[in-house]
Amino acid sequence: MGRLVVTVVAGLICLIVAGAPRAALADARWGEADLGVEITASPRTAQPGRPVVYHVRVRNNGPGDAMAPVLTIRLPRDVKIVNVNVAECGPGRGISEIVCRTPGDVPAAGTGEVAVTGLVQPAARSPLRAQAELTSEIADPHPENNTAEVVTPVAEGADLAVRLASPARTALPGGRFAVRATVSNLGPEAVRDAYVYLRPRRAGFLSATGARCQEAAGFVGCALPSMSAGESSLIELKFQASRRAVDTVGARATVYSGEVGDRRPANNAASLWIAVAGVATPETGPGASPDLVAVPAGSVGDAHRIGGPGHALGDDARRGTAGGEYHAGGRRHAAEQDQGHQRGPDDQRRKPVHSHI
Structure with a gap:
């Protein structure tokens, strides 16, 4: 006989069962237990590549306690199981089957719920059929409500x-x-x-x-x-x-x-x-930010050389403008060093300071 486990999930007693149940006749001690199961899917229309959640609800309608109930959930092959919200649930006879087990009696009027989250495969086609089956070690006077099915269409997306x-x-x-x-x-x-x-x-x-x-x-x-x-x-x-x-x-x-x-x-x-590129454009004023820069792709390899082809300062260096101050071979640069500087006042350490005009 299977074990009976009762787990409280979201304030409800979840009925989880695994293994192959064996039917037993009712006797004076245990009586009968009318078990029922329902299954729904959300959303009502599944979307390819998106999640779908199956809610399975179980109930013992009595009059006696249910002994070793077994809940089996079978999902469509086009739905990949992602999560089950009850830890006692485990894989069944395939990747699309979930079987759960409980180690105690479930009293009359006891209810529970299991939620299974799946991912609809992108190539899934309508319809998606999911089934739930609930059985017990004790006789059930109304077995017709022990199984349930939900059929979900799949949108084209x-x-x-x-x-x-x-x-x-x-x-x-x-x-x-x-x-x-x-x-x-x-x-x-x-x-x-x-x-x-x-x-x-x-x-x-x-x-x-x-x-x-x-x-x-x-x-x-x-x-x-x-x-x-x-x-x-x-x-x-x-x-x-x-x-x-x-x-x-x-x-x-x-x-x-x-x-x-x-x-x-x-x-x-x-x-x-x-x-x-290897060198950023200097800012031109307080708080200024470099603007959108596009350098020809053929010049990327030479961008690390000052004055090299495609360098952001290459043309200025050859013309002897501000960019040329960084070009060691620029003639204008050498002239400015000789003529463009004036001796400034000494600093606090009495060392000469140059000011650029």
Whole structure:
């Protein structure tokens, strides 16, 4: 005989049973116990790639106590079991079966509930059939209510896709760069609650247009307007690269709907990486920030050489402007050292100080 276990879950006595029960005739000591089971699914229409929760409710209608009741739950093959809210439940004769066990008697009028959370596979098709069966070691005068089934249709969902692009091919440390996120609804259903979540890499979020975006816990979340099948939305985002960035900056984006499922999740995510140039543009005034920087991709390899091809200061160095002050071979630089400085007042240590005019 199986064991009988009584567990309190959400204020109710949960009936959990595992193993193959054996029917027994009622006797004067135990009497009879009319067990009943119900099963429901939420939501009523399942979405591909989204969770579905099955609630199984059991009851002992009496008049006697139930001995060693066994509850078996069988989910559809297209639903992957994620969680069961009662620890005594365990796997049955397959990956889609749950069997639970209880080590005590269940008195008349005792009730309980088990919740099973599953994930609908993206390729799932209608209908999804889930079953629950409750048996006991004692005779049941009404066995017809010992089994229950729920049939759930599966919606077609909407194929959401996201792509990332940027007009900047490289960025400077501390410089700004733009990212364009294009979200498309390839149908067949309309989506009213699409969200894009971006995780910047070595960059800080500045602003966005085309959607309501907020930053929290290292992510940028954007709520998109409603999109019918075939429509797209464009979000323009601006980021500022970290001043310590040395290799790449960028972001990874994921599109998601809270209501509508997606049968093709492979295009729900996209990444964009931008190479970091070797030298940042100096600020031009108090509190100034480097503006959007785009350096030709062919010059990235020479960007570490001052005055080299494609360097941000290369042209100025050759012309002898402010950038040329950092170019050791600039003729204008040498002349300014001889003529462009004047002796200034001594400092507190009586050492000469130069002031640049």
